[in-house]
Amino acid sequence: MTILVTGATGTVGREVVHQLVKRGADVRALVRDPSKAALPEGVAIAKGDLLDVDSLRNAFTGVSTLxxxxxxxxxEFTQALVALNVARESGIERIVYLSVIHSDVYVNVPHFAVKFTVERMIETMGIHATILRPAYFFDNDRSITDVITGHGIYPMPIGGKGLAMIDARDLGEIAAIELQRREQADAPLPLERFHVVGPETLTGKDIAGIWSDVLGRPVVYPGDDPAGFEANLRQHMPGWTAFDMRLMSERFISDGMLPKPGDVERLTTMLGRPLRSYRDFARDEVAGSR
Structure with a gap:
């Protein structure tokens, strides 16, 4: 009984692999370059790509859960559909798919719309899956820590409605728990989807306040400027990606990323402990302990 993890060398995938290994699972990781994988001992490496059908067929051989x-x-859309179709062809009936919270609300944001369409394929084709819908990751803010600590500004335009941010380590552990629940079930379990959120819903001003407390000096939230956000991103990523991120930030501002009643309690029960807080993340960043 083997669990295959795609995206295994990224922020979330690496946490999923770590948590599965910790729980004694038989883990296989799909990676493009095995020489750079640096995954835990005992993880089987499958070299491949989500657009390379032959490599997927090889990687999926003997896999019970994906x-x-x-x-x-x-x-992204083509990658997801190819992978799901090859999984069906390979007889894999236990799947956990990583979507995004409010994929059905942020309908004009390309990568949200893609994930919602993949969700619809899973549902329409009767695929046995859990669809995880995580909120914004704390870990995204690691790329701006120098701006926060060096200039006293929290520059992410996340608005005043609030985001129920989640730590990628918590998400990885929740995904691993759900993968093993499906893996160990007597028969493939029916479709289920749920939000993966953090313990608090935070605004831009809230986060600036947390950084102010952690650093012991003022950090300000300069306000909502999606256009300026896009312009900054275009300096180090393709224009279409920067525009996608701008559209996302506009929906942060207009809609927020809000949990449903009971979301936090459900996740806390799954983990058997409290969810990590953004304040914990900020303290770890300052201490260099993550």
Whole structure:
């Protein structure tokens, strides 16, 4: 009984692999370059790509459960559909798919719309899967820590409605728990989807306040500027990606990322402990302990 993890060397996938190994699972990781994988001892490595059907067929051989994570790329939709179809062909009936919270609300944001369409395929084709819908990751803010600590500004335009941010380590552990629940069930379990959120719903001003407390000096939230956000992103990523991120930030501002009643309690029960807080993340970043 083997669990295959795609996206195994990324922020979330690596946590999923770690948690599965910790729980004694038989883990196989799909990676493009095995020489750079640096995964835990005992993890089987399958070299391949989500657009390479032959490599997928080889990687999926003998697999009972699949964790499907697709990166935000221009061909994300094709990658997901190819992987799911090859999984069906290979007889894999136990799947955990990583979508995104409010995929059905942020309908104009390309990578949200892609994930919602993949969800619809899973549902329409009767695929046995859990669809995880995580909120914004704390870990995204690691790329701006220098701006926060060096300039006293929290620059992410997340608005005033609030985001129920989640730590990628918690998400990885929740995904691993769900993969093993499906793996160990006597028969494939029916479709299920649920939100993966953090313990608090935070605004831009809230987060600036947390950083102010952690650093012991003022950090300000300069306000909502999606256009400026896009312009900054275009300096180090393709224009279409920067525009996608701008559209996402506009929906942060207009809609937020809000949990449903009971979401936090459900996740806390799954983990058997409290969810990590953004304040914990900020403290770890300052201490360099993550």
């Amino acid at each position: 964790f499907l994570l697709n990166a935000v790329t221009s061909d």
